[in-house]
Amino acid sequence: MPLMKIGELATATGTAVETIRYYEREGLIAEPGRSEGNYRLYGEPHAQRLTFIRRCRSLDMTLDEIRALLRFKDAPAADCGDVNSLLDEHIGHVAHRIEELQGLATQLRELRAQCRTARSGADCGILKGLSEGGPARPDALPGGHEHPSALHGRRPRAAQKSG
Numbered sequence: 226m227p228l229m230k231i232g233e234l235a236t237a238t239g240t241a242v243e244t245i246r247y248y249e250r251e252g253l254i255a256e257p258g259r260s261e262g263n264y265r266l267y268g269e270p271h272a273q274r275l276t277f278i279r280r281c282r283s284l285d286m287t288l289d290e291i292r293a294l295l296r297f298k299d300a301p302a303a304d305c306g307d308v309n310s311l312l313d314e315h316i317g318h319v320a321h322r323i324e325e326l327q328g329l330a331t332q333l334r335e336l337r338a339q340c341r342t343a344r345s346g347a348d349c350g351i352l353k354g355l356s357e358g359g360p361a362r363p364d365a366l367p368g369g370h371e372h373p374s375a376l377h378g379r380r381p382r383a384a385q386k387s388g
Contacts, residue, residue, distance in 0.1 A: 228258075228266040238275045245275065251288055253278055253295065286315060 235242045248254045254274055257265045277298065281291045290311060297308050339350030346352060 228268055229272075230260075231265050231267065234267040234272060234275070238272055238279065240275055240279060248275070248278060253288065253291060284315075285319065290315060 229237065231242050231245055234240070235245060245254065249256060254271055257267045257271060260266050274295070277295070278291055281294060286294075293311055294308060297303055297305060336351055336354050339354045340352075341350075
């Protein structure tokens, strides 16, 4: 693969330009060389690493989890026991999130049951339930969870687009 400018890398990998820059700032992708015109020039190793990162992100891994995996990827002779542990921990986190989301679905169904037919907004059971109800159960709310490594949360705007 010949050297590519950032837009070409973005197209080749299906990643937004801002996401690539973000991953560079975060140290996940090595800073590329520059052309005489000062354009960033990316090669096949950048594309491969970006593909790896995107695959990890598609599995909802945090940037710190990805950093740890990249350290192992960059040291192929190292024992992968810690990789297994990292993935086991992430699987546990996903299972916990599924429980939280199931609780959220139950809470929403209960709220939906408060208004079975269309009526005026003043008589809407859902709006009344949201206005008068006690605090939502924090265990059933997205964002109310905590990753074992306390790193999950909303993705940065650039990473949300395609990260």
